[in-house]
Amino acid sequence: MRNTDFLTLEEVAENLKVTRQTVSKYIQNSDLNAIKINKSYRITVDDFKSFISENSTASEPQIKYLRKTRNCLLSYEDKIDEFEILNTYPKGDFQVIEQNHGDKENVFLFGDNYFVLKKLLEDYTGKIDLIYIDPPFGTGQDFNSLDNQAAYSDKLINSEFLEFIRKRLFILRELLSDEGSIYLHIDKKIGHYVKIIMDEVFGFNNFINDITRIKCNPKNFSRSAYGNYSDMVLYYVKNRDKQIWNDIRETMSIEKRKELFPKNHPQLGFYTTNPIHAPGETKDGDTGLEWNGLYPPKGRHWRYSRKVLTELDNKGLIEWSNTGNPRKIVLAKNHKGFKIQDVWEYKDKGLSFASYPTQKNEQLLKRIITNSSYTNSIVLDCFAGSGSTLKAANELNRRWIGIDNSTHSYNVIKKNFEKESIKCNFLEYISRD
Ligand SMILES: C[S@@+](CC[C@H](N)C(=O)[O-])C[C@H]1O[C@@H](n2cnc3c(N)ncnc32)[C@H](O)[C@@H]1O
Structure with missing residues (x-):
């Protein structure tokens, strides 16, 4: 057991073979040190061990707290503890840029998603039914729009990139509802490492599919390699078997x-x-x-x-x-239609037809949203780019929250949503961190 691990109240109860209420009493009496995160308690393994050694009434525990991983983790420098990620609070706040309706959702939040997501924990913990994210792929490149404006930078590579994603995934997990799902779109160079990180964050039992997405026409390059015309969408849920699953089917051609x-x-x-x-x-x-x-x-x-x-x-x-x-x-x-398989063909438009570099196919997003959320569910995309997820969610009568820190993304969403009469409030996260 690593000293940085921590246990939930339920896990302590299970280890000690006592009820949750008994553990709550230990905490109330200050016998057991615990930290409250939102509405639940977390107990570090060190605190748990010292409770055991100091408390003669507690029997020797069978340390069998739920391991989320297959007994292996990615190891790299500067890997921050989950506990620390979830226990530092942002000091900033939202400032309205433009108010176009009176609802809380259907909103674009401009800012670094790490802080914005943490801020969202205050109101949305356990409330988001669906997250789709298409983060930068750790390519080390800068992406420009067709008219050569800087869209976004993808300069974090290797472990820095993985840690960037991991930190956000912990927060996203807290935001997911009990029935919630997360789909993470990534390329195949880094995607398999991200899979291990997602196992760590969501638990390997909550992995549902690795969807191969055919992204373009077959490639005919001279490199000694097979053409890479697909990327991957990793699909996890908060709780296996509780997830929203509308069992949509492929219609017969x-x-x-x-x-x-x-x-x-x-x-x-x-x-x-x-x-x-x-x-x-x-x-x-x-x-x-x-x-x-x-x-x-x-x-x-x-x-x-x-x-x-x-x-x-x-x-x-x-x-x-x-x-x-x-x-x-x-x-x-x-005929009820065909069960959907894990290879999907949804090619992206070329840059000359898209409003944003790496803009994703709207039909792909609609499939995900239709299958894994209900009307009125909240759909979150914290790497919103062109706003394609938000637009698809809007068309399917879901509530939505988009986040991005690129001015180009903000401008594209504003322009396109105005043109298509999609009502959206625009807020900016003003950091005091
Ligand atoms: C691959 S693009 C997303 C494209 C989007 N799926 C679409 O269909 O248009 C990744 C986006 O993540 C945004 N991004 C990268 N780092 C971010 C951060 N720390 N906070 C907020 N947005 C970020 C970039 O500005 C970029 O718009």
């Missing part, structure tokens, strides 16, 4: 419909047929008996009870071949 439902019925529309029997013989049951003068073929049984088969037949949903072979009619209009 016309080509796929033609392939899967090639026949056309004058009343029922496009359809295909399936056998009404399946492998395995039923010895005594209904599905092995004679139906309509037929028995299931040898070694097989009816897929449905004979009552259901008759109902299907009466509804015209059994197709009889010329040789008297019955098959079930399956209608294209009843």
Whole structure:
């Protein structure tokens, strides 16, 4: 156990085999030192150990607090302790630049997201259902707009970049609601390191998918390497199995419909047929008996009870071949769409068609927002860039909060949102840190 680790009140209770209330009493009586972060207590491992050694009534604990990682962490210089990240408070405040409506959300916050996110903890801890972020990728480059204005700098590289992300991820985790999800868009040069950081922050159990996003047309460069035409979106949740999951489906294309439902019925529309029997013989049951003068073929049984088969037949949903072979009619209009897989093709517009360098495809954002949030959920993007996430969230009737520290981002969002009549308040974080 590292001395910098800390435990929650629940973990202390579990270790000591006592209730949460008992641990609260230890804290109230100042027997156990704890620090209150927002509404919950954190106990450093050192404090916990000294409580054990000083308190003869507490039995030797079985130290089995929840490990979030697979017993390995990225190690680099200047890695700040989670506790310290979450226990320093920003001194600054928001100042209104432009007020266009009376709500708290649907807002763009101009400033360094580290301080802005910390400030948001005061009002939004546990309230954000969905976070999408597309941070700089640690490329070491500066990005300019089409008309050569400086958009943003991506000069942090290697461990400095990883620590930059890690610090923000801890705060983002606190902002997420119990049903919340976070999608982090990153390239494949650094993405696998970010995965380990996300395991550390969210717990590897809360990792859901590594989505491969096809970002452009195949590349034909001379380098001795396979063309890199994809990047990755790492998808984690606050609590596995509690996350908002709307189970959206991919609709069937016309080509796929033609392939899967090639026949056309004058009343029922496009359809295909399936056998009404399946492998395995039923010895005594209904599905092995004679139906309509037929028995299931040898070694097989009816897929449905004979009552259901008759109902299907009466509804015209059994197709009889010329040789008297019955098959079930399956209608294209009843198809629920395809389960979405983890390779997504959403190419970005070239810079000449986009309002911001590295602007992401709006359809990709809409898929994420539709599946992982409800109407009226709060969606947060703290690397807002062109405001593409905010715009998609707005169209889908979600509330939204965008943050960016680039003047170009601020200008682009202001101009585009005005043009598209998207009501947005603009605030600036004035730092006194
Ligand atoms: C890759 S771009 C995001 C593009 C965006 N997803 C879009 O579709 O337009 C990254 C953005 O993060 C912003 N950024 C970088 N560091 C930041 C920080 N510390 N605080 C706030 N924004 C930051 C940059 O200004 C830039 O706009």
